[in-house]
Amino acid sequence: MDLFYERTDMENKERKPGKDPGNTSHLKALELDKILEMLKNETAVKDAAQMAIDTKPAYTLREVEERLAETDAAYVLVARFGAPSFYGLSNVTNPVRRAQAGGSLNMAELLRVASTLRAVRSLKQWREKSAGMTNSLDGRFQALSPKKELEERIFSAVLSEEEMADNASSVLANIRRKIRNASASVRDKLDKLIHSQTHQKHLQDAIVTQRSGRFVVPVKNEFRSEVPGLVHDTSASGATVFVEPIAVVEANNEIRMLQSAEREEINRILDELSGFVGRAADDIVEGYDHAVMLDYIFAKAHLAYRLKAVMPKVNDEGRINLYRARHPLIDPKRVVPIDLTLGTEFDALIITGPNTGGKTVALKTAGVMTLMAMCGLMIPAAQESEVSVFRNVLADIGDEQSIEQSLSTFSAHMTNIIRILEKADEHSLVLLDELGAGTDPVEGAALATAIIEELRCKGVRLACTTHYAELKAYALETAGVENGCCEFDVQTLRPTYRLLIGVPGKSNAFAISQRLGISAEVVDRARELVSTENSRFESVVDKLEESRRRMEDETKQARRHRTEAEQRAAEAERLKEEAEKRAEQEIERARKQAEEIIIQTRRQADVLLSELEDMKKQQNKQLTAEQKARMRAGLRELDVLANPVREKDDGNYVLPRALKQGDDVLIYDIDRQAVVLEEPKGDTVLVQAGIIKTRVELRNLRLLDKQKVKAPRGKGERTVTKSITREVTTDVDLRGKNAEEALMEVDAALSHAVLSGIKQMTIIHGKGTGILRAAVQQHLRKSPVVKSFRLGIYGEGESGVTIAELK
Numbered sequence: 001m002d003l004f005y006e007r008t009d010m011e012n013k014e015r016k017p018g019k020d021p022g023n024t025s026h027l028k029a030l031e032l033d034k035i036l037e038m039l040k041n042e043t044a045v046k047d048a049a050q051m052a053i054d055t056k057p058a059y060t061l062r063e064v065e066e067r068l069a070e071t072d073a074a075y076v077l078v079a080r081f082g083a084p085s086f087y088g089l090s091n092v093t094n095p096v097r098r099a100q101a102g103g104s105l106n107m108a109e110l111l112r113v114a115s116t117l118r119a120v121r122s123l124k125q126w127r128e129k130s131a132g133m134t135n136s137l138d139g140r141f142q143a144l145s146p147k148k149e150l151e152e153r154i155f156s157a158v159l160s161e162e163e164m165a166d167n168a169s170s171v172l173a174n175i176r177r178k179i180r181n182a183s184a185s186v187r188d189k190l191d192k193l194i195h196s197q198t199h200q201k202h203l204q205d206a207i208v209t210q211r212s213g214r215f216v217v218p219v220k221n222e223f224r225s226e227v228p229g230l231v232h233d234t235s236a237s238g239a240t241v242f243v244e245p246i247a248v249v250e251a252n253n254e255i256r257m258l259q260s261a262e263r264e265e266i267n268r269i270l271d272e273l274s275g276f277v278g279r280a281a282d283d284i285v286e287g288y289d290h291a292v293m294l295d296y297i298f299a300k301a302h303l304a305y306r307l308k309a310v311m312p313k314v315n316d317e318g319r320i321n322l323y324r325a326r327h328p329l330i331d332p333k334r335v336v337p338i339d340l341t342l343g344t345e346f347d348a349l350i351i352t353g354p355n356t357g358g359k360t361v362a363l364k365t366a367g368v369m370t371l372m373a374m375c376g377l378m379i380p381a382a383q384e385s386e387v388s389v390f391r392n393v394l395a396d397i398g399d400e401q402s403i404e405q406s407l408s409t410f411s412a413h414m415t416n417i418i419r420i421l422e423k424a425d426e427h428s429l430v431l432l433d434e435l436g437a438g439t440d441p442v443e444g445a446a447l448a449t450a451i452i453e454e455l456r457c458k459g460v461r462l463a464c465t466t467h468y469a470e471l472k473a474y475a476l477e478t479a480g481v482e483n484g485c486c487e488f489d490v491q492t493l494r495p496t497y498r499l500l501i502g503v504p505g506k507s508n509a510f511a512i513s514q515r516l517g518i519s520a521e522v523v524d525r526a527r528e529l530v531s532t533e534n535s536r537f538e539s540v541v542d543k544l545e546e547s548r549r550r551m552e553d554e555t556k557q558a559r560r561h562r563t564e565a566e567q568r569a570a571e572a573e574r575l576k577e578e579a580e581k582r583a584e585q586e587i588e589r590a591r592k593q594a595e596e597i598i599i600q601t602r603r604q605a606d607v608l609l610s611e612l613e614d615m616k617k618q619q620n621k622q623l624t625a626e627q628k629a630r631m632r633a634g635l636r637e638l639d640v641l642a643n644p645v646r647e648k649d650d651g652n653y654v655l656p657r658a659l660k661q662g663d664d665v666l667i668y669d670i671d672r673q674a675v676v677l678e679e680p681k682g683d684t685v686l687v688q689a690g691i692i693k694t695r696v697e698l699r700n701l702r703l704l705d706k707q708k709v710k711a712p713r714g715k716g717e718r719t720v721t722k723s724i725t726r727e728v729t730t731d732v733d734l735r736g737k738n739a740e741e742a743l744m745e746v747d748a749a750l751s752h753a754v755l756s757g758i759k760q761m762t763i764i765h766g767k768g769t770g771i772l773r774a775a776v777q778q779h780l781r782k783s784p785v786v787k788s789f790r791l792g793i794y795g796e797g798e799s800g801v802t803i804a805e806l807k
Contacts, residue, residue, distance in 0.1 A: 026393060026394050026395045027057075027371065027393070029395040029396070029397045030364055030367040030368050030371060030393070030395050030397070030431070031329060031364065031368060032057075032368060032371045032372075032375075034329055035328060035329070035368065035371075035372060035375075035377070036052055036053055036055050036375075037053070038303060038306075038328070039052040039055070039299055039300065039303050039377070040052040040053050040299075041784060042299035042300075042302040042303050042306070042784070043295055043296060043299040044085075044086040044087070044089070044295050044299075045086055045089050045090070045291075045292055045295045046090075046091070047091055047292045048086075048292045048293075048295035048296040048299060051292070051293075051296045052296060052299060055375050055376075056375070057371050057374035057375050057393070058374050058375070058376070058389070059374070059389065059390070059391050060316075060389065061314065061315070061316040061389050064314050064373060064374050064376070064389050065314060066136070067375070067376025068311060068312075068314065068373065068376055068378075069136040070136050070137055070140075070297050070300075070376065071297060071300040071301060071304065071311075071376050071377065071378060072136075072311050072378075073135035073136045073137045074137060074294075074297045074298045074300065074301035075301040075304055075305070075311075075378070076135065077130065077135070077137070077301075078298065078301050078302070078305070078751070078755070079755065080130065080133075081126070081129055081130050082748055082751040082752045082755065083298060083301075083302065083747070083748070083751035084122070084123055084126040084127075084294070084298065085119075085122060085126075085743075085744040085747040085748055086119060086123070086291065086294075086295045086298075087119060087740065087743045087744050087747055087779075088115040088116065088118055088119040088122075088740050088743075088744075089115075089116055089119040089120075089288070089291055089292070089295070090112050090115065090116055091288065092109070092112050092113045092116050092284065092285075092288065093285050093288065095109040095112070095113065095277075096113060096277055096278070096281045096284050096285055097281060097285070099274040099275070099277040099278035099281060100277075100278040100279075100281035100282075101278070102278070103274065104267070104270050104271050104274045105270065105273070105274045105277060106161075106270065107158045107160070107161050107162065107163070107164065107270070108161035110154050110158050110270070110273055110274070110277070111154070111155075111158055111160075111161060113154065113277055113284065114150075114151045114154035114155050114158075115740065116284070116287075116288055116291075117146060117147050117148075117150060117151040117154075117284065117287075118151055118155075118740060119291065120144050120145070120146050120287045120288070120291050121146035121148055121151065122744060123141070123144055123291055123294060124141065124144045124146050127141040137294070137297065140290050140293060140294055140297075141290075141294070143286065143287070143290045144287050144290055144291065145283040145284075145286065145287045146287070147280050147283065147284065150276050150277070150280060153273065153276065154273055156168075157169075157269060157273060158273075164266050164269065168266075168269050169265060169268075169269055171265050172262065172265045172266065172269065175258055175261050175262045175265060176262065178258050179255060179258045179259065179262065182251055182254050182255045182258065183215075183255060185251055186215045186248045186251045186252060186255070187208055187215065189245075189247055189248050189251070190208045190215060190217055190245065190248060191208065193217065193227075193245060193247070194206045194207070194208065194217055203217060203218060203219055203220070203227075204218040204219065204220050204239070204240045205218050209242065211232040211233040211242045211244075212232055212233075213255075213256060213259065214232060214244050214252045214255075214256070215244065215248060215252055215255075216232055216233070216242040216243055216244045217242070217243055217245065218235075218240045218241075218242055219240065219241050219242070219243045220239065220240065220241075221234075221238060221239055221240065221241055224241050224243065227243050227245060228245065228246045229243040229244045229245040229246050229247075229249070230243065230244045230246075230249065231243055231244075232244055297376075300376060300377055300378070303377065303378075304377070304378035305755075307326075307328050307378070307380040308332075308380060309377070309378035309379055309380045309381070310378055310379065310380075310381060310382065310383050310385065311378055312369075312373050312378070312379050312381065312385050312386060312387050313384070313385070313386040313387075314373055314386070314387060314388070314389060315386065315387075315388050315389070316388060316389045317343070317388060318342075318343040318347070318388050318390070318426075318429075318461045319342075319343040319344055319386055319388050320340065320341065320342040320343055320366060320369075320370065320386065320387055320388055320429075320461070321340075321341050321344065321384075321385060321386040322338070322339060322340045322341075322365070322366065322369060322379075322381050322385050322386075322387070323339050323381060323382040323383075323384060323385050324337035324338075324339065324381055324382035324385075325337060325338055325339070325340060325365050325366075325369055325379070325380065325381040325382075325385065326365075326380040326381065327361055327364060327365045327368065327380075328368065328372075328380050330361070336358070336497035336498060337381075337382075338358075338362055338365060338497070338498065338499040339499065339501070340362060340365065340366050340463075340499055340501070341501055342366065342461055342463060343388060343461045345482070346480050346481060346482040347456065347459075347460075347461055347462065347480050347481075348452060348455075348456055348461075348462040348463070348464075348475075348480060348481040348482070349462070349463040349464075349481075349482050349483075349484050349501070350452075350464055350465075350466060350471050350472070350474070350475045350481065350482070350483055350484065351363070351463065351464070351465045351466075351484040351485065351486065351499070352465070352466055352467065352468075352471070352472055352483070352484070352485050352504055353485045353486035353487075354486075358486040358497035358498075358499065359433075359465040359486050360397060360433050360465065361497070362463075362465075362484075362486065362499045363395075363397060363431045363432075363433055363463055363464075363465060364397065364431075366429075366431065366463055367393060367395055367429070367431050369381065369385075369387055370387045370388065370390065370393060370429060371393055373387045373389075374389060374390075374393075388429070388461070390427055390428055390429045390461070391425070391427035391428065392423055392424065392425070392427065392428040392429070393428070393429045393431075394420045394423060394424060394428055394429070394430045394431070395430075395431040395432075395433075396413060396416045396417055396420060396431070396432050396433060397431060397432075397433040398412075398413065398433060398434070409438050410437075410438030410439050413434075413437075413438065417432065417451060420432075420455075421451070421454060421455070421458075424455055424458050424460045425458055425459065425460070426458065426459030426460065428458070428460045428461070429460070429461045429463075430455055430460045430461070430462045430463075430464075431462075431463050431464070432451075432462070432463075432464035432465070433464070433465050434465055434466065434467075435448040435451065435452070435464045435465070435466050435471075436448030436451075436466065436468060437466070437467070441468065444468065445468040445469075445470035445471060446470075448464075448466060448468060448470075448471055449470065449471065449474055452464070452471075452474070452481070456480065456481075472504040475504065476504070482501060482502060483501075483502060483503060483504040484499060484500060484501045484502070484503070485499075485500050485503050485504055486498065486499055486500075487499075487500055582690060586690045586692075653668075653699070653702065655698065655701070655703055656703060657703070658680070659676050659679075659680055659685055659698070659701070659703070660676065660679060661676055661677065661678055661679060662675065662676060663675070663676040663703060664703075664704045665687060665701045665702060665703055665704060666701065666702040666704055667687070667689060667696055667700060667701065668700050668701065668702055669700055672689045672690075673689065673704065674687040674688060674689035674696075675687060675688050675689075677693065680698060683697055683698055683699075684696060684697055684698065685698060685701070687701075730753070730758055730760065730761060730762060731761065731762035731763070731764060732745055732746060732749040732761065732762075732763055732764065733764045734746070734763065734764060734765045734766075734772060734776065735764060735765065735766045737772075739771070739772060739775040742765070742772055742775065742776065743775065743776070743779050746763060746776060746779060746780075749761060749763075750783060750785055750786070750804075750806070753806055754785050754806060758806065759805065759806050760803065760804070760805055760806065761803075761804045761806060762792075762796070762797075762801055762802075762803055762804075763776055763780075763801060763802045763803075763804060764797065764800065764801050765800065765801070765802065766800050767798075767799055767800045773799070773802065776802055777789060777802060780802070780804055784807075785806055785807055786804050786805070786806060786807070787805045787806060787807045788804075788805045789802050789803060789804040789805065790802070790803050791803070
């Protein structure tokens, strides 16, 4: 698309002069083309699919960050709102530009334009659902320019690729009404003719048909003179002639004239609609370009979900830090994640180990992860993974894994390496597989060492695989060069495919041979034939391997302890927050209780003051015994209200049984409910009232005959807060919708179902004419997320529903 190529031109301008970073052979060696084929399969529009195949890595940090930001924005939008539908979008650039130049479009072309406008408007409306959430795709969505009025005008006027609606114009409606009336009149006259006693014997069949657009009746050839009129056709056998009776000739002429007027009016309407399209041509083409670009970007997000990928950190300083990276072309059930570091403490990594141990996969993983990020794709790795942007990603990786290579193969590899040496610079990542193999081991090792030194002088980031022990020693002795190996389990004679950084690999030939059953005498003799230096080196490697395993075990144990400590700290923090929250609740409850006490005390005091006032007025009178008793009772009640703590019981109450842990009791003197935490010790017992733990005398407790209160949560319990999720449905109702609207609904429902883990979707389309059912099933047949589908059975809706099984 235009926008895509504009972006590519901008990338070319930003590249370093004299460089040709897009070397196809190197990208293909790292299998980027297969990744882009996966991306293509996630697109919905043909032009977006072509963009996916044509994707080239960006070679500047800014461009890579922009691409990744757009992919991440699409990823987040799909997670929150489901995937947008691109159904109905097609390339209408040619017909639209022809209309802009004054040409007239046919009905099929107008319908494609209207369908594209509807798809663009659907995208715009989909984005409006997430109003308030801004991201880097907002500019692309805002650039969409729906033309709802034009879209509706076309759809209301054009019914199909060959049929114009009656209401396309009042003139067309009037002409068609006259045609129907004239046709009805002709049919009436001919019906009378074919049913008349006079002509029934003259007719081959009592029917009315058409020839050359004129109504005729089939007459037997021998009676052609008995039915006056014009002969328009003869049957193949010659036994029947099709005659237009004289009585309807004028009426047929009128119909032909009306049909000519109808064609002229239809052409006028097409010209008018084409004019509207031409005036909006720039907006339509631009909107389509942006919609295709959005399809391309959302395809990247869909691929990220498929690969369980993450957004990598990016830099342009040559740092690569991959954690649990998984090669995207290996079966997810079989792939072994690897950790790989390059460009931090060392700039060259030499990977050794047995054949088929995963060395080449490790190289390809580093290369393809870098290229994916440079193409704006998320990478299948763990969070915090980091890749660098390089101007050149150069690889010499062949399919041959044997050390028994012919001279021609060696020459081919050397020719490739020569090109790499000419092209490599400080902005390059170089990946070399089986460096120096295919020739004399002594010369091969020396040549490999010289190539590594030359590349390091150029400042490249280098990773290579080899079997040469000399290169292992070179890595041990040279600063900035590090050993790596693919782990091999001698006990099972199988590689683990784990990449270990900092440890040179072993051939394990003796151990493997002995495990396979070769005699100990032969193995011992072989060891004697190995040079002393090589033996010492292998011994050092053994010690390093033993030390690595011990450190790895200790690291795992330390991580486990740290995780447990973090969990305990989190639990303690949770309990602290819970205690603080309960304390606040207790304080608030006490405050409210104190307010109530004050209010009641004031009310009672007001009553007593009122009575005292009355007594003052009666100073000359003596208080009666009743008045004195009432005054004393009021003072006692006032005292009780002002002091909520009860006086201790006189000791007459006896607990009905011995208290035990979990009993619900009442602390009598403060009227508070509590829970017994442990068995009584002497005359006291530990209880918990709210957040307060305290020891209380047994005589101050009353055993409550109520449902036990749940004890405080223990150390191992957690509080889980249920999050609000979008409502997910397993069926979608399409009844009452046309095919385009229905398929948009199906796409949205399938997207929600896939993200929610639903494996079966019921699509309700009704029985009707079967057109909607056929359209839905045709669409499901092409959907990449649908495994199979079938019609419903009795109790499910039978032929009115389609049951789709999802992958």
